[in-house]
Amino acid sequence: MCRVFGVSRSGYYAHFAARPAAEERPRREGELVAEIRQIHAASRRAYRAPRITAALRRKGRRINRKRVERLMRERDIRGITRRKRRGLTRPGRKAAPSPDxxxxxxxxxxxxxxxxxxxxxxxxxxxxxxxxxxxxxxxxxxxx
Structure with missing residues (x-):
């Protein structure tokens, strides 16, 4: 059968060995997303992927930042972006100070x-x- 489909025997068996892990992935991702949401809420929606990844690693999870980014993007979880503060108005060099x-x-x-x-x-x-x-x-x- 492997010859008919042009697949190596080792590839065929590797595919079947990986099936249980692939079937369990949605459940594991669901648990991970729940943890991400909890950390995100605890940070008052301020944390983005790098900080959430660091928090998960402190909890003992081995996880890549890109995976956290992907899960957050797919579920529309975003950190609040702080606006850049504008500088104060500065008086001109020749401007006279206001009277006291x-x-x-x-x-x-x-x-x-x-x-x-x-x-x-x-x-x-x-x-x-x-x-x-x-x-x-x-x-x-x-x-x-």
Missing amino acids: LVGRDFTAAEPGTRLVSDITYVPTLAGWWYLATVIDLATREVVG
């Missing part, structure tokens, strides 16, 4: 006499939000 109207004295005798403000940028999934506050220096309350 309170003279670094952040006290006030009466409410409403000295108000200071600040602005903060808050990154969200929908884009940047801008938080501007006005604080009364006498009461230290946010008034606007």
Whole structure:
């Protein structure tokens, strides 16, 4: 029969010897994917394939990063990609500094006499939000 199909006898027997391992592979991959999902969730979805591979190796698993990558890609498991932070605005060399109207004295005798403000940028999934506050220096309350 091997001659008819043009297959060597050793190849024929090797094929049958490998069948039990090939049939068990989906079950083993399912267990591995469950572990990958657990590590991924524990990292708050931040870990990608290299870190998950390292975590699996710490647990005693012998595994290749490319296999973890393939399993994650097939099941759409992705690590969160952090955005690169942009640098702050730098004033020009010739720009004059803003005047210090309170003279670094952040006290006030009466409410409403000295108000200071600040602005903060808050990154969200929908884009940047801008938080501007006005604080009364006498009461230290946010008034606007």
